[in-house]
Amino acid sequence: MLGDRKPKPLGENADWAKKNKALIVSMEHRFYGKLQPLPDFSTESLKFLCAEQLQQVSHLWGKLPQQVGRIGQAQARHPVRWGGVHQCCERLDSLKAVHSLLSSTKPDDIAQLDTLFKPCSPxxxxxxxxVLEADLYYPFEGLAQANDYSSYGLMAACAxxxxxGKSxxxxxxAFCTSLKWATVSATTKPTLSTPM
Structure with missing residues (x-):
């Protein structure tokens, strides 16, 4: 799936790539900072992006053309999760010169995370x-990879x-704790109305 927060079927992009003799590269880059970055490329939004992440994305885009022999050719970038990563990399001439410009230390709502999830250690x-991210990720991964065969699948979770009602x-x-952060029967339906 490609697209900026509005996924498009890969088939459409694959057809375009064949027609234009283009190479499709998929990259997932996790964002650690605010749980929900602002939907723009403002300084307020970009300050939660760390310089190391920028360097990694920039490194990929720098190395990729060399590896596939397409140096100097146009690139169309379609960020899936947060377009600011790619936009920022394109706008910065030298990441080393601005390595301290952008930083990320912890999520803004860490206190709320502590209150709601009650992790066993700080x-x-x-x-x-x-560890917390993995505990959050796995229940969703299970739903996404189960092809909606269970009584409570991805479509129901999305609904x-x-x-x-809740943030x-x-x-x-509610979703993760209803699963008790463990593997449960595929027929178990988590509920978002679980008391917290």
């Missing part, structure tokens, strides 16, 4: 955040997350 380092973070907490 989230002080990247490794702590990685629940669109429902009014996105509260919905994620």
């Amino acid at each position: 989230i002080l380092k990247d490794s702590s955040r990685a 629940d997350f669109k429902a009014e 996105p973070l509260e919905k994620a907490v």
Whole structure:
């Protein structure tokens, strides 16, 4: 799936690539900072992006043409998760000169995360955040990869997350904690109305 927050079927892009003799490259780059970055490329939004992430994305785009022999040819970039990563890399001439311009230390709502998820140890380092992220990720991964064969699948979860009432973070907490952060029967239906 490609597209800026509005995924398009890969088939459409694959057809375009064949027609134009283009190469499609998919890259996933995780964003650590605010849980929901601002929907623009303002300084307020970009300040949550770390210089290391910018360097990694820039490195990929610098090396990719060399590896596939397409130096100097036009590139069309379609960020999936957060377009600011790519936009920022395109606008900065030298990442080394601005390595301290952008920084990320922890999510803005870390106190709310602590209150809602009640982690067993403080989230002080990247490794702590990685454990929490994995615990959040796996329940969604299971739904996404189960092809909606279970009684509660991806379509039902998406409908629940669109429902009014709770914040996105509260919905994620209810969803993940209803699964007790463990593998459960594929027929178990988590509920977003679980008391917190």
